[in-house]
Amino acid sequence: MSINATQTTTPILPKDQAAALINSARIRQEMTWASIADRLGTAPVWTTAALLGQHPMSAEQADAVSALLGLGSEVAESLRLQPSRGTDPALMADPTIYRLTEAVSVYGPALKALIHEEFGDGIMSAINFHVDIQRRPDPDGDRVVITLDGKFLDYCW
Structure with a gap:
């Protein structure tokens, strides 16, 4: 593949801009995040996070998403980049994100104590x-069940 001057001097599309293009195309084509994950053969939560800029995708995955949504190679290029992980501070005010943060704030110390009691001195990996x-389904209103499944990493001194 030969690279021309435009390809070397044009900035790579930032991940947040690629995410906005992906989300717009997904909505306009009436596709769900889960349907995209199904087409890629990947987990829905991981796929959604990757498409929103929190994980890099392989070249094959990035190309497949771009083709599926009718987006250009600049989006695929952005999807392959390593992200700067985390949440924009402005998003922390979103009620869903805020409540998840609140749940970890309230139950985090108890979960930490129970992890230490069950496994010993260490942490649950988020990597x-x-x-x-x-x-x-629940008679009092449907429930959201979130499963966090991290490898236990013991502290080695």
């Missing part, structure tokens, strides 16, 4: 990690 979300 070697799986997350899932399910809907559970």
